[in-house]
Amino acid sequence: MTDTITTSPQAVGNVLQTSGPRPPRPNALSTSLSFGWRSLLKIKHVPEQLFDVTAFPIMFTLMFTYLFGGALAGSTSAYVQFLIPGILVQTVVMITMYTGLTLNKDIQKGVFDRFRSLPIWRPSPLVGALFGDIVRYTIASVIVLTLGLIIGFRPAGGFVGVVASVVLLLLFAFSLSWVWTMFAMLMRTEQAVMGVSMFILFPLTFASNIFVDPSTMPGWLQAFVNANPISHLVTALRDLAEGSFEFGQLTVVLLWCAGFIVVFGPLTMRLYNRKT
Secondary structure (H helix, E strand, O other): OOOOOOOOHHHHHHHHHHOOOOOOOOOHHHHHHHHHHHHHHHHHHOHHHHHHHHHHHHHHHHHHHHHHHHHHHOOHHHHHHHHHHHHHHHHHHHHOHHHHHHHHHHHHHOHHHHHHOOOOOOOHHHHHHHHHHHHHHHHHHHHHHHHHHHHOOOOOOHHHHHHHHHHHHHHHHHHHHHHHHHHHHHOOOHHHHHHHHHHHHHHHHHOOOOOOOHHHOOHHHHHHHHHOHHHHHHHHHHHHHOOOOOHHHHHHHHHHHHHHHHHHHHHHHHHHHHOO
């Protein structure tokens, strides 16, 4: 005959009370950093994800410098001083779309449904993913600048000017990434997110002052280029790299950063909370 042991709710409560105090709820920063570390671990296990921040910057820098440098500036050494800040912007801005691709993949796999059931700050999975991507942006920036120095880039602003320009670029990339997180919530597949992202990024990067001076363009195109946030960012980076500081240009870039976060951050969170 088997004895049946019953446990009263009071006894269970006593056991739980003696097991120790409940750990404090993690704060917003710690949970965001944890999800950022998760993003980096994914790179560790799938190192092919770094291909876009290693091979592409090298390819674009060498290709535009030696194919077009002589024709556009008379010599590659002169053109590289103009090109490197622009290529730096193009490289980092183009890879911001992978934030949306990664999030969309997690959504399709049901991973984010589990994240939303955790007792954590609600935006931390999104903010953490963006924190992790900042590391990728930094790697891409270091590669472009290192290659630029090898082929003749000599910023008059020195180390301080270069660091300041990279920090400004990382802030802009973090802000712009909120646009792709919104598309990750709206689109059904990774391919759709990539298609929309490329449709937006190609005109913004190529119809800008990255490769040529806008004064050589038709008037209608100059109007678009001069209003393009990428053009303002490139100009600010060139100024900082050259050791100059134009408050108006920097203000415009910071306003664009604030606008991306203020507009697309709440939209992303609204879609995230309603996602099933």
